[in-house]
Amino acid sequence: MRIILAEDNDILRKSLSFFLESKGFSVDQFSDGKDALDAIKENHYNLILTDINMPGISGMEITQYVRETLKSDVPVIILTSSGVEQTELDSFDIGANEFIAKPVSPAVLLVRINKLLNTRV
């Protein structure tokens, strides 16, 4: 299973991808939203894991692009430190499958990833 991870905080990104790789996923990591979107356009990923606030373009824009322009229904999980309810509503509105507030619990993240991947077999 191939996951793309877009997150601009180095420590969090490296930790998350180390964690996910330890669980058997292959992870492509990006700290810039634009680079991540370019990779999404060129490769096939089973799941997208993205932060909202990033340099380049935001996770919201990535999600919107994936749904509207690429017409893809690849599972999207949005990570954010925003505690604002509207952010969560907006995330679902533009087509994200999951919304996880930071700090992200690795165990919870894993469960949600597996759930999204399994229901799509």
Added chain:
Amino acid sequence: MRDYPIPENELERLAALKRYNILDTLPDNAFDDATKLVSYICGVPIAHISFIDESRQWFKSEIGIGVSEVPREITFCNYTIMDTKMVEINDTHLSERFKDDPNVTGGFNVRFYAGVPLTTPDGYNIGTLCAVDHVVKELDDNQRNALSIVAKHVMAQLELGTKNYELYTQRKIAERAVLAKDSFLANMSHEIRTPLNAIIGFTDLLAQTDLDETQKDYIDSVQIAGENLLIIINDILDLSKIESGNLAIEMEPFNLKKTLKHVYNLLKVKVQKDVEFNLYLDAEMPENVIGDQGRLNQILVNLVGNSLKFTQEGEVTVSVKKTEETADGYTLRFSVKDTGIGIPKNKLKTIFERFTQGEESTTRTFGGTGLGLNIVKQLVELHKGEIHVKSELNRGSEFFFFITYKKTEVQETASKTVSKNDLGHLKILLCEDNVLNQKLVKSVIQNFGFELDVAGNGEDGIELLSKNQYDLVLMDLQMPVKDGYQTTDYIRNEMNFSIPIIAMTAHSLIGEQERCYKAGMNGYVPKPFKQNILLKAIKTALTEEVGPEKRRRIDFSFLDEMACGDENFKEEMIHLFLEKIPGQVAELEEAFKKEDHDTVKKLAHNMKSSLDIFMLDDLSKCATIIEEEAMMAQFSTEILDKINILHCGIEDVVKILKSL
């Protein structure tokens, strides 16, 4: 490119559109529902709500169109926004204007078009609400009416959105104003306390010299006036702390009976000769409880002080009764009852409000700021308690309040009264630049029987410290050349001296105390200082077990979970943290100084994620607050404090991580 008409008031129209901030917003249910309604009402497959800016028609909501915008030149709605009422074209093939339009002959295959302009209250058509079909159609009057009504509702919805936004902005402005007021109060009180410190201190010293009767009398008056002034300033400071949510109720075990007796003894001296002053304690009242002794003191001194002031004859009675006991707490009813002048009925409701006293003349006759009862009420409420008043004019008043205290197992450790004799002869170094304060501290310290050397700044202090043997350092925080923090840092980290250092400062800002301890100081005495408080601080600093430092412990469980047990990876992450975070703090401070809100916001945001990985919740919270304020593009004084806490906290963490 096709020609299309442009409204006469195009510029104003665009400005009006801009006001609503609607373009390129995310979908909104309210608008989607309205679009569905249009489709149902007219029985058409295509409906939309759209806005027209200089170059495009943007769809806020649409059915049957499938794109989010089209170039302005191709839309029929260009004609609709020229009109004040609905435009209905029953069959485009019969319309000279439209029969050859690409969207009629192809494209969206428009055969029927009905559009209602969306008109702002000041008369600009900023967009349209449309029904479109591929077949010939004619709406009946009900349908036309319904469309206009929906269009009105859409406009109302837009107006509501801007009103909400305005309200939100207004609220933020109001909140900022409150913050500004609080920091103004805090700063003012600080400025006033500094000279007052000198006045009260020297008066104290003067009172201890040989004086004749008249001089004693004058000095008494100066002392009373000085202390009253200090009370007023402290009241104001308390209020601003309560308002800004910075006043916390402590939870420490204390002896309730002793506290009450202390208040009684303290105020006994103020009792007028025809007044009987009583203290009644319920036999079942617990001896020790957990709570905030200082604040209970403050509440009682305030209430009893009032009663004594307003009672010429009769009695003032303080009583405490246990009203409820649960497994882990007691609820107590404290009452202060007097036979004084009482409060008129119509003033009872407002007696707890600020600057309200029983009568206008009260201030003239009895003095007072009118803040006391308001503070008392807020303090009781911070204890999650309630306060009530019963009173009859010329008969007397009773103020009573309920507070629930937690039970305690531990007996309060009997604090010995400070006596200088236990300390022997001490040699103390004072680092202080203000000559008045130097003199004041020198006299006080000599009164205690200790020896004092004075350094005018931190640099001189360090020099003296390296030459002579001292038992303790008193450290002012604001000094030229090297301030108190820098000096302490040098003593602790360069000279590696563990000599006790007590901070003396006129700042009474929250967070400063914490910063002092973090910097390695052992005690903290706010100015204006009371002699016994200084002595107590010296004693505590000297007798305190120099045990293991009160250190932060870092919780690695989150990182461990991420690392799945891989120690190398964990180490790598710690390394990365050490590499990045100190630089980010420095950048943050720099950006804060330059008021670069955007950079502050980004940095705080990024740091938050790093702090979360090491589960530094307190620091992460600071970062959140900093980020939020940066988003509003306005920093309050509180933020400087948060940045300080963040700075110290991270320094601490870095030290610990490096030592691993």
